[in-house]
Amino acid sequence: MSPEMKNREETLSIEERIEQIIESNDTMAEILAGDPFQKLLQREKELAGSDEVQIGGIFCVDGRLPSLFSRLLNTWRSAGSYVPKVGALLGTALEHAAKEKDRFLLELVTSHYSGKTGHGCGWAKATLQQYFDPNPEEVRDFARKVAGGTLNVITQKFNEFCKADGVTPQERVGVQIEIDTDDFGLTLVAPENRGVEMQVESLNMARLAIHHKSEILALDKSRFKDKAGIYLEKFDKTESFLEFYGDIVDLTDCLLNTKNSLVKEVDAFIREYFSDLVPAQIKGLKFMLVRNIAFEFLTGLNEVEGEPTHSFVEHDERAMVFSPRGKRFGRFLTNLQLFGTTPSNTEEAISAILMEIGLLEAHEGQKPHILFLSEPVDEKVWIELGEKNELRDLVISKQAQLFIDLHQNIEIKRLVKEGKIVIVPLIVDADTAKVLERPDYTAYL
Ligand SMILES: [Zn+2]
Known part of the structure; x- marks a missing residue:
């Protein structure tokens, strides 16, 4: 939020503040219900193969804006993405997902950190601080391990529902994703080898967007050559939402239908570490990852020198x-x-x-x-x-x-x-x- 907006807000009564938030929400609701957005959503469904895969995401309560991810994502939020046992609400969602015989489930269990500002997950930090004073790396590692635990809990519960319904259990129910809340880049984390302390293998979308920038600029007769970073100042604005979303879908579509070295790198990583995913899940996962590469390219957030400056860097x-x-x-x-x-x-x-x-x-x-x-x-x-x-x-x-x-x-x-x-x-x-x-x-x- 800009300083001007903040100043203005300070003079508002409580009732006016409530109304303002409701109004913002309802403006967005109207855009989402409209034809132009519904068409974009339909295209995303096809790109993600939504008929065959349902994509869910678990986010920390103090992680930033899951609204920046695809509308296709069913989101759940709990502190630190910590789910020690599946409660009634998430359980019902998993039970419904298990009943969908023709559709696989892919849960993205997320943890978050801040690559540049280092303030990371508040919940993970507070939990560790009961025992020692952790550095940002330790907070990040802990948050990632907790998300890994949640993925195991969900997998077990989902497959219990599958068995009860006579549906074949899924070998892999989800993957682990890290979100850098400074640039909103996603990192796909490879499953850890149990019992062996080794470096975690991962693939970072923000890095791919930078590394393969020239390829993106050359895509489809240089259609995207003027679009690098154009949404840096306005990716969060309601007025630019449709245009931004449209460009993301266009670029995602283009990338998914191109066999360039960027997409090959994503494919190779999935092939190497996620051989237990079925084709429908791979399609959904690839869509989410490539969409984030498009997001990074269009916002240029990952290329900001020094400290990031967007409006969500601090808790607001x-x-x-x-x-x-x-x-x-x-x-x-x-x-x-x-x-x-x-x-x-x-x-x-x-x-x-x-x-x-x-x-x-x-x-x-x-x-x-x-x-x-x-x-x-x-x-x-x-x-x-x-x-x-x-x-x-x-x-x-x-x-x-x-x-x-x-x-x-x-x-x-x-x-x-x-x-x-x-x-x-x-x-x-x-x-x-x-x-x-x-x-x-x-x-x-
Ligand atoms: Zn958190």
Whole structure:
């Protein structure tokens, strides 16, 4: 966020701040629902082979903007991507995925670090600090190991569901990806040899984008020759979203259909370390990686000399979003950062909320901090239900109960009372995240 915008924001009332975030979200929802975007999405589905592979991603709650990745990604968020055991919400998603007999699953389990600024994963750092004072490399290694553990847990659970459904288990359910939050470059991490302490083999997309730049510039009669780094200043702007997304899809398409040395390098790495992936998964994985190379080329983020300068380098989250049934409000926003969690139960939610409040306090976020409670529903169904309907009542009463439960937690109750936090319930469309209703449950307190 620019300093001017920040100054302007400081003079806003809490209600105006809430409205501003909702408005940004709804503008993005409208773009996503529109024809031009739907056409781009269709092309991406074909490039990724979505009929045969479902791609999911697990992100840390303090990692940056999964919205910068393809819209095709189903995202889950937990602190440090740490999933010690599969809870109800993620479990349901895996159970559904296991039932899709003709479609494979590919989970990208991510960890994050900062290549230039070195501030890395806050959760991983705080966890290690209970024992010693870690350096950025140690934080990065730890975060990567935790993500590896999560991948194992998910693999086991997914295959249990497969067996229960009489579906053949998958040899490999996902891969490990590291995100450099300074330039948003992805690194594919090769599986570690168990028991042998050796260097981790990896393939970095930002490096490939630089290394093979001349090849990209020469692609398709030099169609992309004027596009290197043109989105550096505007990759996060709502106004340029469609144009940027369109160029990413075009370049990804072009790269995937070219047999140049860049793509060959990606192929060779996958062949060497991921022989247990099936062709549909390889297609999906290759799409995600090559798309990130296109992203890096078009933003030029990896080529910025010295410290990166984009608006997401420092924590600048404006609010938190807590979505106990997944599909969060604000998840497609590119112009501002929101913390987001999809916890499995109220206990997990409270601990995530308290951690995020700590982070908001650390960068002097404005008080009160806004916590959106997001409940995804199908817009058409919701409107058809009308005001008087049992199903509608059920959704509303569940959210009201959660609202009450959160206010009953001693710590949260105190923060609300002291005016440090305000909880805002929302009913949103599951597909586009558009806000359909803003229920008021304060009378129940
Ligand atoms: Zn983190």
